[in-house]
Amino acid sequence: MVFGQAPATLAAVNLGELLGDKQVCICGGSGGVGKTTISAAIALEMAARGRRVAVVTIDPARRLANSLGLKELGNEPTRIAPARFARAGIAVEGELWAMMLDAKRTFDEVIERLAPDASTRDEILANRIYRELSSAVSGSQEYTAMSKLYDLHREGGFDLLVLDTPPSRNAMDFLDAPDRLTRFFEGRALQVFLRPSGLATRFVGRGTGLMFSVLKRATGVDLLDDLSVFFRSLGGLIGGFRERARAVNALLGDRGTVFLLVSSPEREPIDETLFFWRKLKAARIPFGGVVVNRVRRLQAEGDPAEVASALTDQLGEALAGKVADNFGDLQVLARRDARNIERLAGKVGDGCILEVPYLDEDVHDLAGLAQIGGFLFASPAQRAELTAETAA
Ligand SMILES: Nc1ncnc2c1ncn2[C@@H]1O[C@H](COP(=O)(O)OP(=O)(O)O)[C@@H](O)[C@H]1O
Ligand SMILES: [Mg+2]
Numbered sequence: 001m002v003f004g005q006a007p008a009t010l011a012a013v014n015l016g017e018l019l020g021d022k023q024v025c026i027c028g029g030s031g032g033v034g035k036t037t038i039s040a041a042i043a044l045e046m047a048a049r050g051r052r053v054a055v056v057t058i059d060p061a062r063r064l065a066n067s068l069g070l071k072e073l074g075n076e077p078t079r080i081a082p083a084r085f086a087r088a089g090i091a092v093e094g095e096l097w098a099m100m101l102d103a104k105r106t107f108d109e110v111i112e113r114l115a116p117d118a119s120t121r122d123e124i125l126a127n128r129i130y131r132e133l134s135s136a137v138s139g140s141q142e143y144t145a146m147s148k149l150y151d152l153h154r155e156g157g158f159d160l161l162v163l164d165t166p167p168s169r170n171a172m173d174f175l176d177a178p179d180r181l182t183r184f185f186e187g188r189a190l191q192v193f194l195r196p197s198g199l200a201t202r203f204v205g206r207g208t209g210l211m212f213s214v215l216k217r218a219t220g221v222d223l224l225d226d227l228s229v230f231f232r233s234l235g236g237l238i239g240g241f242r243e244r245a246r247a248v249n250a251l252l253g254d255r256g257t258v259f260l261l262v263s264s265p266e267r268e269p270i271d272e273t274l275f276f277w278r279k280l281k282a283a284r285i286p287f288g289g290v291v292v293n294r295v296r297r298l299q300a301e302g303d304p305a306e307v308a309s310a311l312t313d314q315l316g317e318a319l320a321g322k323v324a325d326n327f328g329d330l331q332v333l334a335r336r337d338a339r340n341i342e343r344l345a346g347k348v349g350d351g352c353i354l355e356v357p358y359l360d361e362d363v364h365d366l367a368g369l370a371q372i373g374g375f376l377f378a379s380p381a382q383r384a385e386l387t388a389e390t391a392a
Pocket of ligand 1 (some may be wrong): 030031032033034035036037038060061293294295356357358359360361362363364
């Protein structure tokens, strides 16, 4: 035929080996590249291999959430019923548990754990200032994701935890989320308030005191009371927050933890991935590799005009022309993807890259996840075969 050679496959990460002795796998990367899909696929495959695995997802697409049986409430992993695997024709020797992170609930749980007694706990949880603050803090999701991971790691009894990271603007934000929160609690503003004879009394002196009392009369809301209760009761928890931040950081750098970056093959996400990769290295966080997801591949190269003429007899001129155009477009995209991946490999090393092809359909059920898992965990020989099969 007119076609040339299929592109060579890069040496890939052996994910089965990499995860063999790990307890935590964190999937990071920019939004929309397939983090949730890849996390769930990794968890499913490791469960299939006999592990007790929990995947903590942040924002699963609704259809995927449904097919995993995920419920929004609860904030605890639930086990996916073996019958679901049987229906999807997947053999799973271990257990797959999944949960959708409820950031607000997680933050409350941290307070529950750190509060010295039940009345302090209730006081904080019921406090208006806390409720506002916790929605703001948990809204960023980074702290809560790490925090949940830490608790599950300590108490969940799982062989492996797979964390899908929040779709934040800066995908590395959560790396220093625990520290940022501690800094807030240790910060000057709060310290000033907490000091018994500190500014709080002076500050709430005349003008402010008057304002608060007017507010109270007008609204029935005693904000000053809320404020002082908040600072008094939270003050006792600062040490706990600091301790926790330290422990979460230790978990991030642990030998049992591995970090995978998920990327798509376009120029911009690849640039961001390189940026994250440098940050991981600087923070000494164990880096496992880059999953390049939704890679477009051609089984062969060729001249679209030749393709058109070769197909005209069978398809007619119009249809053959369309097929040839498509072929040409895909060829351009596939070449572009390959170039971007090469550039990435040149920096992170080609033994650190795992390509997953662009599938024809969205991945929204267990069968789809298993298919993705097939690519992620393939041996080099299987990989070449699979790539040839899915190439357009
Ligand atoms: N390899 C793939 N081929 C085709 N569709 C994919 C692939 N990976 C992910 N998708 C789809 O892309 C969309 C975004 O994926 P998702 O995992 O939710 O991304 P993220 O969590 O990074 O925002 C989903 O609809 C998902 O089904
Ligand atoms: Mg996601």
